[in-house]
Amino acid sequence: MHALTRIVATIGPATATADAVRRLVASGMNVARLNGSHNTLAWHAATIQTIRQAAPQVPILLDVPGKKIRTAMLDHEPQFDAGDTIVLTTDATYQGSDKVVVKHPTLHELVAPGQRLFADDGTLEFEVTAVQGKDIFCRAGNAGTLRSRKGINLPGLDFGAVSLTADDHAMMAFARDQGVDFVGISFVESACHVAMIRKAAGPKGPRIVAKIESARGIENLEDVVAACDAVMIDRGDLAVETDLASVTLQQKRILEAAIRAAKPVIVATEMLHSMIENPYPTKAEVADITNAILDGCAAMMLSGETAVGKFPDKAVGLMRRVAAEVEPVLEPARMPQPQGDSTFSVGEAINLLCRTMPITKIVAVTRTGHAARVISAYYPRQPILAVSDDPGAARRIALYRGVEGVTLPFRFTRQSADHIADAIEYLWQTDRVSDADLILAAAVSYPRQGNRLNSIQIHKIGDLVEVLGWVRWSDASAPKGILKAIARPQSAETAHA
Numbered sequence: 445m446h447a448l449t450r451i452v453a454t455i456g457p458a459t460a461t462a463d464a465v466r467r468l469v470a471s472g473m474n475v476a477r478l479n480g481s482h483n484t485l486a487w488h489a490a491t492i493q494t495i496r497q498a499a500p501q502v503p504i505l506l507d508v509p510g511k512k513i514r515t516a517m518l519d520h521e522p523q524f525d526a527g528d529t530i531v532l533t534t535d536a537t538y539q540g541s542d543k544v545v546v547k548h549p550t551l552h553e554l555v556a557p558g559q560r561l562f563a564d565d566g567t568l569e570f571e572v573t574a575v576q577g578k579d580i581f582c583r584a585g586n587a588g589t590l591r592s593r594k595g596i597n598l599p600g601l602d603f604g605a606v607s608l609t610a611d612d613h614a615m616m617a618f619a620r621d622q623g624v625d626f627v628g629i630s631f632v633e634s635a636c637h638v639a640m641i642r643k644a645a646g647p648k649g650p651r652i653v654a655k656i657e658s659a660r661g662i663e664n665l666e667d668v669v670a671a672c673d674a675v676m677i678d679r680g681d682l683a684v685e686t687d688l689a690s691v692t693l694q695q696k697r698i699l700e701a702a703i704r705a706a707k708p709v710i711v712a713t714e715m716l717h718s719m720i721e722n723p724y725p726t727k728a729e730v731a732d733i734t735n736a737i738l739d740g741c742a743a744m745m746l747s748g749e750t751a752v753g754k755f756p757d758k759a760v761g762l763m764r765r766v767a768a769e770v771e772p773v774l775e776p777a778r779m780p781q782p783q784g785d786s787t788f789s790v791g792e793a794i795n796l797l798c799r800t801m802p803i804t805k806i807v808a809v810t811r812t813g814h815a816a817r818v819i820s821a822y823y824p825r826q827p828i829l830a831v832s833d834d835p836g837a838a839r840r841i842a843l844y845r846g847v848e849g850v851t852l853p854f855r856f857t858r859q860s861a862d863h864i865a866d867a868i869e870y871l872w873q874t875d876r877v878s879d880a881d882l883i884l885a886a887a888v889s890y891p892r893q894g895n896r897l898n899s900i901q902i903h904k905i906g907d908l909v910e911v912l913g914w915v916r917w918s919d920a921s922a923p924k925g926i927l928k929a930i931a932r933p934q935s936a937e938t939a940h941a
Contacts, residue, residue: 446827447472447764447768447771448825448827448846449741449742449743449744449767449771449845449846450475450708450710450742450842450843450844450845451473451474451475451743451745451746451760451763451764452473452475452476452712452743453473453475453476453745453746453749453750453756453760454478454746454747454749454750455468455476455477455491456479456482456748456750456751457751458750458752458753458756459756460487460491461494462494462497463498465494465502466498466499467757468756470757471757471758471760471761472760472761473502473750474502474842475502475503475504475505475842476495476505477504477505477628477745478492478505478507479507479747480507480508480509481509481512481514481593489618492622501849502839502842503839503842503843504624504625504626505627505628505653505843506619506622506628506650507655508612508615508616508619508627508630509611509630510612510629510630510631510632510641511603511606511630511631512631512681513546513551513596514547514593514596515544515546515547515563515590515596516536516544516545516546516547516592516593517592517593518545518590518592519539519541520541521590522541522590523587524584524587524589524590525587526585528583528584529573529583529584530544530570530582530584531543531544531579531580531581532544532551532580532582532596533552533579533580534548534550534580535578544590546596551580552575552580554602556575557572557573557574557575559571559572559598559601560572560599561582561597562596562598562684563594563595563597564594565595565680565683565684566597566680568584568585568590569584569586570584570585571585595680595681597681597684597685599659599686600659606634606636606640612641612644613644616641616644617644619645619649620645620646620649620650624650625650625651625836625840626650626652626673626674626840626843627650627652627653628653628655628676629653629654629655630655630657630678630681631655631658631661631681632654632655632656632661633661633664634660635668635670638652638654638671642671651674652672653673653674653675653710654668654669654674654675654676655678656668656675656677656678656682656698657677657680657681657682657685658681659686662694662697662698665698666701669702669707672707673707674707674708674709674710674742675698675702675707675708675710676709676712676745677698677709677710677711677712678713679711679712680712682694682695699711699739699740699741703740703776703779703821704778704780705781706791706817706818706821708742708743708821708844708845709741710741710742710744710745710843711736711741711743711744711745712745714747715732715736715746715763716733716746716749716759716763719762720748720749720752720753720754721754722755723755723758725759725762730766733763733766733767733770734766737770737771737774738770738774740776740778740823742820742843742844742845743843744767746759746763774823776823779792779795779821779822779823780818780821780822785896786896786897787814787815787896787897791821791897793900794806794822794824794884795819795824797884797900797902798824798825799824803826803883803902804826804880804881804882805826805827805828805829805877806819806824806826806828806883806884806885806886807828807867807868807877807883807884807885808828808830808831808886809856809863809867809885809888810830810837810887811832812837813830813832813838813844815830815886815888815897816830816841816844820844820845820847821845823845824846826846826884828844828846828847829847829850829871829876830847830848830849830850831851831852831867831870831871832850832851833854833855833856835851837849839851848876850871850874850876852870854866861889861899863887864887867887868883868885868905868908872908872909872914873916873917879905879906880906882902882904883902883903884900884902885899885900885902885903886900887899887901
């Protein structure tokens with residue numbers, strides 16, 4: 445079933461096999477996510493290899509804990525009733541069962557009696573009653589179980605200036621060495637915070653997904669959106685760090701800011717939470733998915749539903765079905781705002797052409813994916829085939845709404861516009877377009893510098909086949925156009941868009 449909205453599925457114990465990954469792709473997964481807060485780096489390395497082998501074109505998003513405070517891996521997970529005392533400790537060497545180790549070495553210096561804290565996406569509430577050395581004594585506000593590696597939130601607490609820890613640098617080095625496509629950074633607070641992460645990632649490292657989940661991130665929203673490559677709305681922590689009653693309004697505000705900047709947005713947390721245990725969702729969950737699409741999200745994310753849930757394939761498939769029903773009636777109220785980049789003007793023109801002509805597919809000839817991102821941000825109803833001579837870029841493109849990345853077996857050129865026709869022929873040879881398709885092709889021809897679309901072409905594929913004399917590979921021993929393109933020298937000067 446065709447749908448334009450992307451689906452990000454978390455890979456966990458329930459889905460960390462090649463067969464499970466292939467089933468998720470068949471059900472509609474577009475991006476595979478790994479949660480760096482769970483499991484070991486060795487487990488993640490092995491799972492990344494599994495994903496690459498089972499689904500080489502699927503981009504990988506690795507969530508990096510960043511500033512998020514979590515409980516450690518516990519030998520004993522305490523159960524308690526309202527009013528019971530729970531002792532948290534920052535002593536990482538503690539081995540007993542009377543205290544819960546939390547992974548923040550100076551938390552005991554920051555909290556004071558009367559401070560409220562929450563755990564496990566706000567489902568557990570505590571009040572600090574005393575601090576003794578590295579031990580934090582808390583009174584439980586409700587009954588529950590405090591489990592391993594669950595998040596701890598302290599709304600309003602000032603943790604001081606942002607800095608990257610040794611763990612952050614180690615995780616970023618791991619992401620870079622493993623060649624993951626995106627890293628999701630928790631509790632992003634400012635453009636400076638994004639810049640620090642980008643520097644740690646390196647010039648050829650993964651793209652940055654800023655997770656907006658705190659009051660400070662909301663305060664600096666415009667700057668954060670401008671600095672990152674994509675945005676994730678983590679509603680679990682956002683609801684605790686700000687206000688549960690306003691979390692949906694905050695979601696809409698974040699979406700509006702990102703849409704103006706043509707940055708893709710992932711809506712996350714509990715979208716199909718009931719399907720962790722049940723084969724069917726609640727009606728409220730279906731409504732949640734529907735409204736996220738109508739508000740303009742590029743992607744939706746499944747967490748426990750696919751990581752540990754009993755029905756991972758069914759959850760992905762249900763999300764895909766809802767998206768396919770909603771997208772035909774989507775009339776976005778907001779569009780990107782020009783930012784001194786002519787690509788936005790071309791994107792607006794493409795949007796008009798696609799809404800007034802019987803275009804069936806859009807072809808974006810783009811090295812970096814910039815052009816595909818901008819075109820996608822105008823919400824065309826047609827699928828976008830983004831062809832690139834950079835395999836990494838072609839994979840990352842899959843995060844953009846309605847975009848399929850295609851890696852070309854030849855390099856673009858700056859000396860002519862031949863690569864545009866060659867790219868379209870490659871799509872035809874690989875059956876991604878057919879003779880009946882009326883395509884709009886957007887590209888850079890004869891570029892000088894930068895990401896500047898300067899060419900829009902509209903073609904009936906069947907006409908190109910006839911005029912340019914394309915012959916199917918299976919019907920000819922030496923197809924002219926593609927072999928000429930493949931044989932083109934690997935020039936260092938290539939087109940960018």
